[in-house]
Amino acid sequence: GAGVSQSPRYKVAKRGQDVALRCDPISGHVSLFWYQQALGQGPEFLTYFQNEAQLDKSGLPSDRFFAERPEGSVSTLKIQRTQQEDSAVYLCASSLAGEGAVGYTFGSGTRLTVV
């Protein structure tokens, strides 16, 4: 597609439930990033993939968060045993070049609400 596609757009989860968020980057984009944006805050880096390799996962807040990109295209961010503090918008971005150059394109995000 023309842009970065994320699904679902909205997700309501009960506390303790597992969720999976999907990102379909722009075709051919090598780099893929996940960010978490809490209400009233700027996006916070979670993790980075270069093709299928997860080169940086330093931003993942706990071991309940897991991301994968097995074939170097679509990526999934999984959150296990969701907590209320996980409520946020999860943004995916992709770019052609490695190392997060200018040219990021963000998806519209998945708004997760944990109740």
Next chain:
Amino acid sequence: RKEVEQDPGPFNVPEGATVAFNCTYSNSASQSFFWYRQDCRKEPKLLMSVYSSGNEDGRFTAQLNRASQYISLLIRDSKLSDSATYLCVVKRPGYALNFGKGTSLLVTP
């Protein structure tokens, strides 16, 4: 302390006004600098890169002072459509972009 600090505002200005946003960053090894714009409930979009020599794009002027670790954005002749949150963004060595909290701008008729 966050790596990128911005005044959250809100800044309420009348149409036609000039408004300036400031931002400071703490990591002196930071490599690249940007301003992003984010409309309500939308994703961030790149507004402009910021260079030490200063750069201009129409009504928007961005400036970087590496010695003071300070970045600015000036908007001249504000339009209603400029109403948004402006995010100061810094890239340090590695992969991540570091975003400030954003400064909210409301341009009123």
